[in-house]
Amino acid sequence: xxxxxxxxxxxxxxxxxxxxxxxxxxxxxxxxxxxxxxxxxxxxxxxxxxxxxxxxxxxxxxxxxxxxxxxxxxxxxxxxxxxxxxxxxxxxxxxxxxxxxxxxxxxxxxxxxxxxxxxxxxxxxxxxxxxxxxxxxxxxxxxxxxxxxxxxxxxxxxxxxxxxxxxxxxxx
Amino acid sequence: xxxxxxxxxxxxxxxxxxxxxxxxxxxxxxxxxxxxxxxxxxxxxxxxxxxxxxxxxxxxxxxxxxxxxxxxxxxxxxxxxxxxxxxxxxxxxxxxxxxxxxxxxxxxxxxxxxxxxxxxxxxxxxxxxxxxxxxxxxxxxxxxxxxxxxxxxxxxxxxxxxxxxxxxxxxxxxxxxxxxxxxxxxxxxxxxxxxxxxxxxxxxxxxxxxxxxxxxxxxxxxxxxxxxxxxxxxxxxxxxxxxxxxxxxxxxxxxxxxxxxxxxxxxxxxxxxxxxxxxxxxxxxxxx
Numbered sequence: 225x226x227x228x229x230x231x232x233x234x235x236x237x238x239x240x241x242x243x244x245x246x247x248x249x250x251x252x253x254x255x256x257x258x259x260x261x262x263x264x265x266x267x268x269x270x271x272x273x274x275x276x277x278x279x280x281x282x283x284x285x286x287x288x289x290x291x292x293x294x295x296x297x298x299x300x301x302x303x304x305x306x307x308x309x310x311x312x313x314x315x316x317x318x319x320x321x322x323x324x325x326x327x328x329x330x331x332x333x334x335x336x337x338x339x340x341x342x343x344x345x346x347x348x349x350x351x352x353x354x355x356x357x358x359x360x361x362x363x364x365x366x367x368x369x370x371x372x373x374x375x376x377x378x379x380x381x382x383x384x385x386x387x388x389x390x391x392x393x394x395x396x
Numbered sequence: 397x398x399x400x401x402x403x404x405x406x407x408x409x410x411x412x413x414x415x416x417x418x419x420x421x422x423x424x425x426x427x428x429x430x431x432x433x434x435x436x437x438x439x440x441x442x443x444x445x446x447x448x449x450x451x452x453x454x455x456x457x458x459x460x461x462x463x464x465x466x467x468x469x470x471x472x473x474x475x476x477x478x479x480x481x482x483x484x485x486x487x488x489x490x491x492x493x494x495x496x497x498x499x500x501x502x503x504x505x506x507x508x509x510x511x512x513x514x515x516x517x518x519x520x521x522x523x524x525x526x527x528x529x530x531x532x533x534x535x536x537x538x539x540x541x542x543x544x545x546x547x548x549x550x551x552x553x554x555x556x557x558x559x560x561x562x563x564x565x566x567x568x569x570x571x572x573x574x575x576x577x578x579x580x581x582x583x584x585x586x587x588x589x590x591x592x593x594x595x596x597x598x599x600x601x602x603x604x605x606x607x608x609x610x611x612x613x614x615x616x617x618x619x620x621x622x623x624x625x626x627x628x629x630x631x632x633x634x635x636x637x638x639x640x641x642x643x644x645x646x647x648x649x650x651x652x653x654x655x656x657x658x659x660x661x662x663x664x665x666x667x668x669x670x671x672x673x674x675x676x677x678x679x680x681x682x683x684x
Contacts, residue, residue, distance in 0.1 A: 239459065249455040337451050356445065356452040377413035384412070384444040391447070392440075 227267055231260050234277045240360075241281045241368070244353035245288035247342045255291055259284040274367055281368040289346055340390045344383055351376045352383035399423040404434045412441060563640060565617055565633040572636060575655050581613045582681050583655075584674075585633075586648040586663050587640060588616055588625075595646050595663035596625045598670055602648075603630035605671065611653075612683050619645065650677055 238259065242252040263270075263280050270279055341349060354365045366373040399420070404427060410416050411424055428435050563575045575583075584606070586599040599616040606612050607630070616630045617640065624632055641657060643649050650659040659677040663670070 240456070243455045243459050244452060249459040252455075252459040334451070334454065337447055341448070341451060352448060353452055356448045374413070374415065377415070378409055381409050381412045381441075384441045385408075387444050387447075388440055391444075 227264050230276055231263070231280075234280055235260075237277055238280055238284050240357045241284045241354070242288055244357055245285045245350055247292055251288075251291055255284060255288045258291075259287045262287065278364065278367050282370065285350065285368060336391060337387075340387055343390070344386065348379045348383040348386070351379045352387075355380055399427045401427075401431060401434055404428070404431075405437065408437070408441075411438065561636075561638045564636040564638040565615070565640075566636050567631070567633055573633070575651070578613055578651070579655055580653055581611055582653060582678070582683055583651045584612065584614045584648060585640070585643070586616050587635075587643045587645045588618055588663070589620075589645040590618075590622055590625065592646050592664065593625075596628060598663045598665075598667055599630050599648070600628045601667050601671070602674065606674075606678070606683065609683055612678075650674070652681055 235256065238256045239252060242255040242259070243249050246252050246255055259280065263283050266283075270276065341353070344352070350369060351365050354360050354368070355362070362373055362376050366376045369376065371379075404411065404424065407416070407424075411421075414421075416424060428438060561574075564572055566572045584602060586595060586602070588595040588599060596616070599614070603614045603616075607614055614630055615633050616628070617633045617635050619635045621634050622632075641649050643660070646662060646664050648661055648663050649657060652658050658681070659673070661670070661673060
């Protein structure tokens with residue numbers, strides 16, 4: 225199977241990984257694109273000791289983390305978030321359809337969740353969000369992040385614990 | 397084996413990671429069924445997953461939404477650049493001259509100063525008057541060579557002409573201390589760096605000998621954040637870019653209850669000499 229068909233097949237999966245890894249969902253598309261380009265260039269280094277989608281996911285995670293680190297994007301993101309805090313105008317709202325809001329969606333609580341989730345260090349944030357993806361299991365998360373399964377579990381635990389504390393504090 | 401609420405709370409991680417043995421897991425299940433407190437504890441952790449699921453689903457919706465308007469970041473970036481340039485231009489014009497321009501690293505360390513200004517001013521005043529007095533001849537005599545006039549000028553200029561405060565240190569937890577916090581105590585501080593094992597050993601020795609005295613405070617200060625050196629127990633502090641009363645790594649300073657400098661010296665001397673000198677200095681302060 226050539227790379228292109230494989231990439232097409234795994235694209236939606238990679239998109240999920242990118243959404244979980246990126247702090248800003250609007251970056252996900254770019255991240256997948258960049259990861260696929262890198263994967264295509266480096267396919268000769270793929271030894272086949274893990275499924276291709278896991279290998280590509282690793283690239284996606286790395287690209288997503290670097291994406292966030294880049295200084296220019298940090299500035300952008302800062303503007304992005306300050307906009308979001310005060311107005312309804314862009315970011316999540318653009319993709320936010322009204323029928324979702326009818327389901328008693330508490331927008332302010334959601335902004336809070338987003339803020340607190342994004343405050344988690346990558347090590348803890350990634351396993352927690354990946355677990356929430358459909359069809360991603362702990363062994364797979366461990367393989368993508370290249371850490372032992374026990375570590376994945378304990379990081380998920382600490383992420384939950386911290387979110388519980390920070391979100392609980394706000395609610396009170 | 398008995399499983400109670402305390403056991404559950406200390407083993408919450410193992411419970412939530414499913415790393416308990418079969419027997420333990422069964423006991424925990426039984427306990428949780430009866431204990432509302434532990435149940436709510438565990439359920440509230442699981443509730444986070446529901447929130448996260450919802451959050452991720454929403455993020456998906458955002459990412460897959462077609463035709464979302466993109467903000468023209470080029471314009472935002474240009475605007476930011478112009479703003480930064482303007483701020484820089486204004487601040488450059490406001491600077492009186494290059495001579496009084498503080499070096500860049502100092503500028504950053506003065507950031508926390510405004511909140512503590514009253515304390516700092518008092519500090520520098522007290523040390524300034526102290527320098528005006530004829531100081532004991534010591535390695536730091538050079539510091540007082542400016543005489544009363546320089547001391548007065550330093551007092552008038554607030555913390556210092558270079559902008560660095562006299563003495564601000566941070567403990568590993570991030571709380572900062574000034575000399576004000578040590579008023580009423582005799583303070584011994586030694587400045588060390590990892591390349592000076594003798595200094596570290598000497599601070600440790602001083603701490604071992606005098607550390608039990610409650611009226612004496614002994615601290616080891618490093619200029620960078622360093623890990624605890626091996627085999628040491630003395631309290632570790634980091635310098636926040638302050639001048640530490642002009643003590644450089646490898647030196648110690650002893651201040652009395654009023655904050656006046658009683659003794660300065662090198663930590664790179666043989667330990668017996670140092671202890672003798674210290675004992676002599678602490679005697680009049682009624683510290684054995």
